[in-house]
Amino acid sequence: MKKSNFLIKGLGALVLMVALASCASKASIEGTLTGASDAQVIVKLLDVNRYTVLDTIKTDAKGKFSYSLEVEEGMPEFVYLFYKDNKVASLLLEKGDVVAVETDTLGKNCILSGSEESAKLLQVEKDL
Numbered sequence: 513m514k515k516s517n518f519l520i521k522g523l524g525a526l527v528l529m530v531a532l533a534s535c536a537s538k539a540s541i542e543g544t545l546t547g548a549s550d551a552q553v554i555v556k557l558l559d560v561n562r563y564t565v566l567d568t569i570k571t572d573a574k575g576k577f578s579y580s581l582e583v584e585e586g587m588p589e590f591v592y593l594f595y596k597d598n599k600v601a602s603l604l605l606e607k608g609d610v611v612a613v614e615t616d617t618l619g620k621n622c623i624l625s626g627s628e629e630s631a632k633l634l635q636v637e638k639d640l
Contacts, residue, residue: 539583539605541593543613545575546621548595553577558590566591583607588629595619602637604629 545553551571556563571577583589585607593601593613600619603611604627611626624630 537582537584537607538580539589539591539607539609539611540578540580541591541603541605541611541613542578543576543593543601543615545571545577545595545600546614546616548575548617549573551575551595551617553579553600554594555579555581556592556594557581558592563592581605583609590633602630602633603627604633 541555543553545551548571550573553569553571555566555569557566566581567579569577569579581589581591583605588604588606591603591605592599593603593615595617598617598619600615600617601613601622601624603613603624605611606627606629609627609630611624611630613622613624615622622634624634
């Protein structure tokens with residue numbers, strides 16, 4: 513009886529560890545697109561020298577949205593958020609990043625936190 517309890521607890525712990533590890537292999541974006549309630553945000557990945565559309569997500573009535581994507585260890589991804597034809601945010605995401613983005617529909621007033629690399633990319637784009 514005690515042996516089976518130990519196995520059940522051990523199996524439960526293993527399942528929990530696998531679930532946590534799978535979450536950690538993702539990067540998450542929590543955002544607000546000011547002035548765009550119930551609008552579409554297009555998520556694009558830079559694939560060598562062109563964009564690949566990953567997904568189209570919808571903002572809620574307050575312009576809030578969220579998105580998660582798989583990112584391999586040591587393989588950061590350049591991810592761009594678009595509203596219509598306007599690039600509103602540029603992100604450099606690493607495994608485990610949880611990024612908060614607040615931007616407008618033109619991408620002129622982008623504020624982000626949770627990713628040092630994305631903050632550096634934002635600064636480089638502002639300096640151009």
